[in-house]
Amino acid sequence: MKPCNYHDARRGFLKKSAAIAALYLTPSSLIKAFAIDRVVPTPIAKEKLTITLNGKLLNLEIDARTTILNLLREELNFTGTKKGCEMGQCGACTIHINGKRTKSCMQLAVANQNNKITTIEGLTNSEVLHPMQAAFLKHDAFQCGYCTSGQIMSAVACVREGQAKSRDAIKNYMDTNICRCGAYQNIVDAIEEVAKTGIKI
Amino acid sequence: MNKKNTKSIFWEDERVDGADKVTGKAKYTAEHNLPNLAYAVFVTSNIAKGTIKNIDTSKALALNGVLDVIYFANCPAVPGYNTNAADRPKNVTEWRGHKVLYDNKVRFFGQPIALVVADSFENANAAIRFIKPEYEAEAFETNFDKARLNPANLKPAVTYKRGSDTEVKAAASVEAEFNIPIEVHNPMELQATIAYWEAEDKLLLYDKTQGPKSTQGLMARTFGLPEKNVRVIAENVGGAFGSSLRSWSNVPAACIAAKKLNRPVKLVITRPQMFSLIGYRPQAWQKVKIAANAEGNFLSINHEAISNTSRYEDFREGIVDVSKFLYACENVNTKYSILPLDLSTPIWMRGPGEATGCFALESAIDELSYKLKMDPIALRIKNFTAINPENKLPFSDINLKACYDYGMEKIGWKNRPSVPGTLKENGMLIGYGMAVGVFGAGKGAASVRAVLSNDGKLLLECAVSDMGPGTTTSMSKIAAEAMQMPITKIKFKLGDSDLPPGPSQGGSGTTSTVGSAVDLACKTLQLRLKELAIGNAPGFNALTTDALEVKNEMVLSKADASKNIDIVSLLKLAKQDKIDLTINSTGKTPEQLKFTSNSFSSHYVKLAVNPKDGKIKVLQVVTTGDAGKIISPKTARSQMLGGVVGGIGMALTEKLEIDHTTGQIMNASFGAYHVPLHSQIPQIDAWFVNKPDMNVNDIGAKGIGEIALIGFAAAVANAVYNATGKRVRDLPITPDKLGFAKAKA
Numbered sequence: 001m002k003p004c005n006y007h008d009a010r011r012g013f014l015k016k017s018a019a020i021a022a023l024y025l026t027p028s029s030l031i032k033a034f035a036i037d038r039v040v041p042t043p044i045a046k047e048k049l050t051i052t053l054n055g056k057l058l059n060l061e062i063d064a065r066t067t068i069l070n071l072l073r074e075e076l077n078f079t080g081t082k083k084g085c086e087m088g089q090c091g092a093c094t095i096h097i098n099g100k101r102t103k104s105c106m107q108l109a110v111a112n113q114n115n116k117i118t119t120i121e122g123l124t125n126s127e128v129l130h131p132m133q134a135a136f137l138k139h140d141a142f143q144c145g146y147c148t149s150g151q152i153m154s155a156v157a158c159v160r161e162g163q164a165k166s167r168d169a170i171k172n173y174m175d176t177n178i179c180r181c182g183a184y185q186n187i188v189d190a191i192e193e194v195a196k197t198g199i200k201i
Numbered sequence: 202m203n204k205k206n207t208k209s210i211f212w213e214d215e216r217v218d219g220a221d222k223v224t225g226k227a228k229y230t231a232e233h234n235l236p237n238l239a240y241a242v243f244v245t246s247n248i249a250k251g252t253i254k255n256i257d258t259s260k261a262l263a264l265n266g267v268l269d270v271i272y273f274a275n276c277p278a279v280p281g282y283n284t285n286a287a288d289r290p291k292n293v294t295e296w297r298g299h300k301v302l303y304d305n306k307v308r309f310f311g312q313p314i315a316l317v318v319a320d321s322f323e324n325a326n327a328a329i330r331f332i333k334p335e336y337e338a339e340a341f342e343t344n345f346d347k348a349r350l351n352p353a354n355l356k357p358a359v360t361y362k363r364g365s366d367t368e369v370k371a372a373a374s375v376e377a378e379f380n381i382p383i384e385v386h387n388p389m390e391l392q393a394t395i396a397y398w399e400a401e402d403k404l405l406l407y408d409k410t411q412g413p414k415s416t417q418g419l420m421a422r423t424f425g426l427p428e429k430n431v432r433v434i435a436e437n438v439g440g441a442f443g444s445s446l447r448s449w450s451n452v453p454a455a456c457i458a459a460k461k462l463n464r465p466v467k468l469v470i471t472r473p474q475m476f477s478l479i480g481y482r483p484q485a486w487q488k489v490k491i492a493a494n495a496e497g498n499f500l501s502i503n504h505e506a507i508s509n510t511s512r513y514e515d516f517r518e519g520i521v522d523v524s525k526f527l528y529a530c531e532n533v534n535t536k537y538s539i540l541p542l543d544l545s546t547p548i549w550m551r552g553p554g555e556a557t558g559c560f561a562l563e564s565a566i567d568e569l570s571y572k573l574k575m576d577p578i579a580l581r582i583k584n585f586t587a588i589n590p591e592n593k594l595p596f597s598d599i600n601l602k603a604c605y606d607y608g609m610e611k612i613g614w615k616n617r618p619s620v621p622g623t624l625k626e627n628g629m630l631i632g633y634g635m636a637v638g639v640f641g642a643g644k645g646a647a648s649v650r651a652v653l654s655n656d657g658k659l660l661l662e663c664a665v666s667d668m669g670p671g672t673t674t675s676m677s678k679i680a681a682e683a684m685q686m687p688i689t690k691i692k693f694k695l696g697d698s699d700l701p702p703g704p705s706q707g708g709s710g711t712t713s714t715v716g717s718a719v720d721l722a723c724k725t726l727q728l729r730l731k732e733l734a735i736g737n738a739p740g741f742n743a744l745t746t747d748a749l750e751v752k753n754e755m756v757l758s759k760a761d762a763s764k765n766i767d768i769v770s771l772l773k774l775a776k777q778d779k780i781d782l783t784i785n786s787t788g789k790t791p792e793q794l795k796f797t798s799n800s801f802s803s804h805y806v807k808l809a810v811n812p813k814d815g816k817i818k819v820l821q822v823v824t825t826g827d828a829g830k831i832i833s834p835k836t837a838r839s840q841m842l843g844g845v846v847g848g849i850g851m852a853l854t855e856k857l858e859i860d861h862t863t864g865q866i867m868n869a870s871f872g873a874y875h876v877p878l879h880s881q882i883p884q885i886d887a888w889f890v891n892k893p894d895m896n897v898n899d900i901g902a903k904g905i906g907e908i909a910l911i912g913f914a915a916a917v918a919n920a921v922y923n924a925t926g927k928r929v930r931d932l933p934i935t936p937d938k939l940g941f942a943k944a945k946a
Contacts, residue, residue: 044265044324065323074322079232080225082439084389085472089871092389120225133223137215140839144669145222146229146389146439171879178871180389180440181669182846183839184882 047110053078054122062109069093069104072119080120080149084178091177094150095119101157103176120149123156131201132156135190143181151177155191156201164195214835216674217688218437218667227437230409231393235465238395239268240325241458243313243451243474244332249864250341250543253305253334256315260331266324268462270332271454272315273305277461279453281423299513299545301450302457307336308513309545310343310864311477313450318458318466341543344861345484346380348540349507355538356515361525363591364501364532371492371500373572379489379561380931383509383857384482384850386550387876388668390439391472392479396455397465404431408452409438411445412705413664417698419448424456433698438668438706442847443549444479445668446707451478476869480548481857483508485520487561497575497583501532504562508554510539511546518554524562526797527639529586543864549707551847552910555640560851560932563636563915568928571621577919578605578614581637589797597796597896601637604803604825607888608635611823612805622926629809629818632924638911642798642829642894642903643710643789647718648701650783651726655772657754659684661722662694665703665715669843670906671836672711678833679716679900683723685752693719701783709800709904712832717898718786725784727751730768737775738766789897798897801827802841802908804848804916810924815936817921819849822885826908829894830901837905841887844909850877851910852917853933 049060053076062071069086072078072095081104084092088106095104096118124130129137132155142148154177158164163173170191171184179187194201221227246253258270269275282300301313315332319325348354395407404426410416413433421428438445455468470478485508492500504524510516521535550556570577582602588595608614617633618624624631650662661680667673673693681688694700704714731746734756741749741756741764750759757765772778805823810816824841831837854875858867868874893901914932921939922928929938 044327063321063323065327070322073232077234078225079228082229082389083231083391083469085871087472087870087872090389090472129220129223136223137219140216140219140835142219142222143671143836143839143843144389144438144440145218145227148222149225152223168880171882174879178389178876178878179846180387180442180876181839182843182877182882184846184877184879185842185885186839188879 049109049112050114051112052116054118055125064110066109067105068095068107068109068112068117071109072104078119078121082146082149084147090147091154092147092150094153094177096153096157101154120152123152130156131194131197131199132159132190135194136187139186139190139193140183141186141190142179142183147177147179151179151187155187158191159195159201164191167192214833216671216836217677218673229390229437229439230395230407230435231391231467231469233395233407235395235397237464239318239320239458239462239464239466240322241316241318241455241466241468242325242329243454243468243470244315244317244329245311245474246307246314246334247310248307248336248338249310249343251307251336251338253307253314254337255335257333258315261317261328264324264328264331266320267328268318268320269458270315270317270328271302271458271461273303276302276457279303279423279457280425299450301454309477309511309543311474311866312545313454313478316454316458316468318462341864343542343544343859343864345509345540345542348542349486355507355540358536358538361521361533361535363525372495373569374490374492375565375568375572376490377488377565377568377930379487379564381482381485381557381560382932383484384550384855385476385857385874386442386444386479386481387475387874388440388442388444391469391475392445392449392451393467393469394451394455395465395467396459398459398463402426402430404456406431406433406452406456408433408435409441409445410435410448411438411441411666411668411707413666413696413698414702415705416448416452420452420456423453431698434696435666436696438666441668442551443553443707446548446705449479472871473869476857476866476874477545480546480550482550482557483510483516483547485557487520487558489524489561489565491565491569493569493573497573497580499528499530499584502528502530503534504558505536506558507538507540508557509542509544509547512541512543514546515539516547518549518557520554520558523555523558523639526589526591527562527637528581528584529590530584551844552638552640552907555638555907556851556911556914559636559638559912560914560918563912564918564930567634567636567915567919567922578609578635581605592797594795594797597642597798598829598892598894599799599801600827600890600892601801601803603890604801604827608803608805608823608825611886612807612821614805617923621923624924626809630812630924631807631809632920632922633805633807634916634918634920634923635803635805636912636915636919638802638804638908638913639799640709640904640907640911642713642800642897643708644717644793644898645704645710645714645788646786647703647715648783648785649715649718649722650701650781651722653726653768653780655769655778657690657769659686659691660694661691661719662700663703663715663718664698664700665695665711666706667695668706670711670840671833672706672715674836675712675833676715676719679719680723683720684727686754709906709908712902712904713898716832716900716902718784720900721786722782722784725782726780729780729782730756730771733775733777734766734771738771740764741766793897796896798894798903800829800903800905800908802912804845804913806916806920808917808920808924810921810939812941815939815941817853817934817936819881819883819917821883823888824885824909825888825890826905827890828905828908829892829897829903831889831891832900832902837889838887840905841909842885845885845913846877846882847910848913849881849917850875851932852914853935856933
């Protein structure tokens, strides 16, 4: 994954969304003309899905419309992955798909046939904390804890991808993950410490 | 035991619930699974004001998995919704205006008008677009800047006057207007409720709330139930900053649906809905006038403010209050009015009104310092008072001077140019700014249960909540110190209305209020242990409780430490499997009320402004807190860092935008409402005076949450002025307001 410059991304987003905004701002009388007047097929199609979740092979039958985020949280009871916006903007739902950090709210589950999915629950399969989890704990890199799973999954990817070469590089990479409690400085401290140890995570 | 050991055993500094949070094990409201759970989603209005004539739900009801669409025509009776005062349960102050799902009035754009309930989240969401409301729209007003100009639109003002309001002869004065936009809390966890009627008259709620007791009480009254029949669980709260201080429409809506369908219902509001359904910091206009003599003594302060509320509820906060007491000044006039608009109701947001007020006051003082050619810190010291001039009581403790010393040193205040716009580094304009924050340090009533088991473990319980500051950790530390026992043997349980009553978490009051109760519970427990030792332990019967102490999990004689018995053996000897007690801690004592108590802060900012395009980069921050004894240094520091981050957002990026032609919020997403990100945060140095204030409570600790933010936006604005010579009085300070040439696209 290439490093993300959030500010450029934001500008791009704003340009692209101008057209969408125009639709939003249309008076409600005009919106009515656009109202979709069709009925979704009943019953909703169920799809078969095979994934490897935290090392375990799962054969599932799922609603074709469900996202990986909702599959994890509502069907499989893997609630460590958090829902913060469902718009790909906050990063609370960050997981690893085939080793790449991914916002799970932006992923239809059916599009992930045979993919390997790792969530915060699968970061380590021992009773000992993963080095990044331990560093977050040591540096108090969270307060309410709600963005933490996503921050940690992004942080692990940051180090694995070699993007943790400086504090500024870490910050740029981590701009995908919002922390409203404002633990940013401690998060960067945690990532920097793990990166400096040079251990393979 | 020597001090070094005490430190290593009693002061493990990680959050006691931290491991659960870094492993994803901590459960937040929407994450509780109940059998046969149904999913509910709100359908919201797309007009700002009017009447719903009809809602066609037929197409939605025909869809796969849709169980019901609840709206005004089919909503079951809710006792608390009764409009006839005689029929309403007592004390239901809510739902007078906005009776969700029950009445057919639309009061703001995005108001819930119907609730779709389905067997899955996907099915519920799919149905929204098939629901067709018909409205009769009415004229509305959402434009604060326009509406405030007509005095007839304002609710009667609250005024305060001290001294004379005749024009005093001043050497220098500043008169300026300040504007703060609507800011939205936007905690990361979405507001959520799971409602389940365990019996016809017994309600179980998993709810995102800062006050399990407050939600319990309100829902009991709303549904006409005894309080004990309602249980509210809020084990972990994923941030709130004030937004979960009251029960919003999601709570009764989930209860209504669960009752109607006779199965548990989960209702999670969406991120866009988080911008209009759970409150916000109100928009505010302020006018501040300060006059001083040539020496810098303040001769008069006038502070006037207007903030918005909804059309259906009055919301006021302490915007002008700080001007009454923070500085020595004989003549003070304040005036505060609220302006109802066709928006949803605001709620306290971190630092509440004081953050709004301090932006204006602390900016105006900075402005005055330039007119007086005085250093702004020297000007503040000149007007320092140890006696609160409003109520004439001494501050229980105030150490702002120590804060100034630390901040000046660490930010490099000596490098601050006295003439603005004259310091450049690498082509950037550099500025330094500072400001002060203050917030009341209360202490309320709380009950705590302490259970010491014969395995030596101590359980403490209180129905408070922890939205992130680390209440579980600080309460455990208070108990560890009071009992002189390892924190690893202590568990503090919160977030459940079935526990002994505690306050809502808010107003920086939890540590003082609940901490005092924990301390009292531990002291009571120690007394019981001493009595138990005297009555049961060999060789103790001749001793009095005064001659004994409890530490290191033992009861021992003060005079002869070799006369001791460990707690576990003592309980076994006394044939007790536990000591179980509940204490009630009261508010401030008459002795404590002889003082006026506040926490104070000062913030220092060094920033760079690009003269080509006006872009601002905060380079360095020092923040200092004067909040009594710091119970948990690591989590307290994190709160200060968080206040700075929130303050940077308030100062530079955050503003809710409303389209006044439709009343719709235009930037209801993280993509368009800009909260601070990693790369916007510079190195922050957070420091505490850390001196116990024994005049406020027995633990000497005061709150931190609010002072971490209050004043910060002014420190940024003052630094921007110092860098550029441009005074921005309208937040957020975006590059366009600095008037530099626009950047080429």
